[in-house]
Amino acid sequence: MANTKEIQNRIKSIKDTQKITNAMYMISSSKLKKARTDLENTEPYFYTLQVALARMLRHVPEMEHLYFDSREGIKEEDRRRGYLVITADKGMAGAYNHNVIKIAEQELAAHPNSELYVVGQVGRHYFAKKGVPIDIHFQYTAQNPSLHRARVIADKMLENYENGDIDEVYIIYTNMKSSVVVEPQMIQLLPMKRTDFAGVPADVFHEEITMEPSPKAVLDRIVPNCVMGYIYGALVESFCSEQNSRMMAMDSATKSAKEMLDDLNIKYNRARQAAITQEITEIAGGARAQRDRS
Incomplete structure (x- = not known):
């Protein structure tokens, strides 16, 4: 003895x-509350954009646009995919980082002809240690998600997609289902699918709408903002999930x-x-x- x-x-x-662990719990609790408030304050704007986009697609279903081009002429094995992976800047959050990285590794193994974009120091260090090339990274974004940083990421994704450097854009992040359940998931950002907006309800149905100067020009402005909204939502959801996972840990x-x-x-x-x-x-x-x- x-x-x-x-x-x-x-x-x-x-x-x-x-x-120390009790202090970290309190800090994560405060950050989680603030992040959820920020997300709730911005959700109405991006939801309105989705409603407007759904109305446009309903009234001009035959319109073709780059952001909705599935590029069917490119074979499956030749498609270049871009994966935006959102991790944390530090650990001590249970399996939060591991779950996201696991999905990314599976996708990269199944689709070698891909580009990797990483948010968060943990993800960057992990893939660098594994020798996986990272095409671009965004510093200081995981710990302080903001509309500006979401716009920077969205602009880069859209630029690479428009230039033909990548044919599809996916985002891998962690969604906070509840205070006790967080779930890693992957969604496709580009090209967008018309069916994704079929179930978006519109508060008011207009028989006729006018788009000036043209439907294409309107889409050129709305879609990038929608992409930015998806990325911002994913950043905040990931940040909330990280803080919630750290609180539990x-x-x-x-x-x-x-x-x-x-x-x-x-x-x-x-x-x-x-x-x-x-x-x-x-x-x-x-x-x-x-x-x-x-």
Whole structure:
């Protein structure tokens, strides 16, 4: 059994760690609340864009556009895919980063003719260590998602798609289903599919709409904003999922620390009691020896 000094040192070390995990839990809780508020404040704008786009596609179903071009003339094995992978800038968030990276690795293995775009230090370091080439990365985006940073990413994705460098654009991120469930998923950003907007409800149905100067020009402005909205939503959802995962991990660590402290306190009391008993035994033995000598 360890002596009381060793047990006291372990108790102090665990208490210090417990303070850190509890502080990280509180910080993640605050960041999660702020991120959810930001997302709720911007959702109406991007939802209105989707409604407007759905109305346009309903009224001009025959219109062709680059952003809806599936490029059927390109064979499946020749298609260049661009994957935007959103990870965190740091760990200690359970399996949050691992789950996203796992999907990305599976996609890259199935489609070698792909380009990888990574958000977050964890993802960049992981793929760099594996020797996977990263075509571009976006610094300081995972920890502070904003509309500006979403626009920078969207502009790059749209530029590569319009230039023909990539034929399809996908985003791999983590969706926060609830406070206890986060789920990694992959969605296709480009080319867009008309069927994706078929179920978008419109508050008011107009028999006739006018698009100036032309339907194509209107789409040229609306679609990039929609893509930016999807990316911003994914960034915020990923950030919320990261904070939620870190909260759960830190809460579990804090509870484990409490259990370890309870166990160590019992061991400390037993060691202290054993030491006291040993001292009493030695005193009693000494007193008995003195009596026998006299």
